[in-house]
Amino acid sequence: MRPENSCVKVGLRPPDDYNGVSFANGVLVACPYFMPSEKFADGAWIHPARLPLGGGWRGYCTAPGHEGELPSDEELHHACNLGYAAKCPRRPVDPSSDSVRFVVTRNSEQRVLLGYALEKDHVPCGHGTLEFDAAEDRWTTPHADERIQKMAECYLSSYMLRRNCAATVEPLEQP
Numbered sequence: 001m002r003p004e005n006s007c008v009k010v011g012l013r014p015p016d017d018y019n020g021v022s023f024a025n026g027v028l029v030a031c032p033y034f035m036p037s038e039k040f041a042d043g044a045w046i047h048p049a050r051l052p053l054g055g056g057w058r059g060y061c062t063a064p065g066h067e068g069e070l071p072s073d074e075e076l077h078h079a080c081n082l083g084y085a086a087k088c089p090r091r092p093v094d095p096s097s098d099s100v101r102f103v104v105t106r107n108s109e110q111r112v113l114l115g116y117a118l119e120k121d122h123v124p125c126g127h128g129t130l131e132f133d134a135a136e137d138r139w140t141t142p143h144a145d146e147r148i149q150k151m152a153e154c155y156l157s158s159y160m161l162r163r164n165c166a167a168t169v170e171p172l173e174q175p
């Protein structure tokens with residue numbers, strides 16, 4: 001899981017919409033009560049790389065009173081992976097946060113810095129930076145909340161896969 005480029009500062013701004021759905025704050029996010037467990041690539045997402053976790057994921061709910069429940073495919077598509085799940089019956093009435101999003105802020109041979117931001121009612125309510133030691137293939141600064149940490153791992157996994165694929169694409173020969 002090593003980055004191909006050395007000391008590349010990466011500015012990945014999430015897209016403003018997903019599959020034609022616009023978000024009030026212009027940023028895609030995931031539900032903070034979602035615990036992803038395996039990739040979910042059934043073709044229903046038109047642009048899976050644009051999803052908040054870098055791709056679609058199956059998993060289970062950790063909302064109070066619903067721990068371990070498995071959301072339906074419909075819920076995974078429209079709520080768990082996309083956050084702001086106001087219509088989700090499992091969502092707490094007064095959640096500590098509505099959404100979480102990630103972005104790689106620095107990517108080098110030695111380490112990857114991953115910024116995260118929590119929001120409630122589209123207002124920031126927490127943020128920080130997690131650190132992954134690319135040389136030793138381990139997190140040196142993980143998040144204390146295992147759900148946020150797991151989502152960070154999902155995001156980084158998809159991000160690194162895309163970057164490594166892009167780095168191995170050979171340029172076409174000119175005639």
Ligand code: SF4
Nearest residue numbers: 031034061079080088
């Ligand atoms: S079922 Fe609802 S509360 Fe639970 S993770 Fe999915 S969107 Fe969040």
